[in-house]
Amino acid sequence: MPPTLDIQQPQPFDLVGSTILIAGNATAFEGTLSIRVSEGHDEYSSFTSVGSLGLRQFQGSIEIPNQNAFKLNRLFLTLADDTGNENGPSVVVPILYGPKILTGYGGWRPYTVQPGDTLTGIAQQEYGNNDFQPIFQANQHIITDPDVIFPGQELRIPRNDI
Incomplete structure (x- = not known):
């Protein structure tokens, strides 16, 4: 089965807070997806777990500990299956960061x-x-x-x- 990432939350340009909830369907090498939030200057990263066999639903989150963590209010959330391959599949979702607004x-x-x-x-x-x-x-x-x-x-x- 080819790798799949289907992000259902957040949707493009969702207005998010300090805790960004992430959900969708995915297959992932060794059952792990990396999460990165960046606006080109600063970056926060985390990971979430996915079942390792077949397409699985997942939920995860990333906490941005400081309301002034970013210079811009438009961020990019990247979810990637790069645990086994640096160039694995990824999805980028533009989001708006409420604490900066x-x-x-x-x-x-x-x-x-x-x-x-x-x-x-x-x-x-x-x-x-x-x-x-x-x-x-x-x-x-x-x-x-x-x-x-x-x-x-x-x-x-x-x-x-x-």
């Missing part, structure tokens, strides 16, 4: 854009100030211009634990 990041909630909404207005409603950058950064995969949002768009509103 909003201080004290503790998750997000969905928000449906209404007619007349602006990012500044949504920020005022959600945070009590006009700083729309956390909303813009958390939705950078769907918003390219902060002055252009559309009724019906589903946005992620980052929340903090502070």
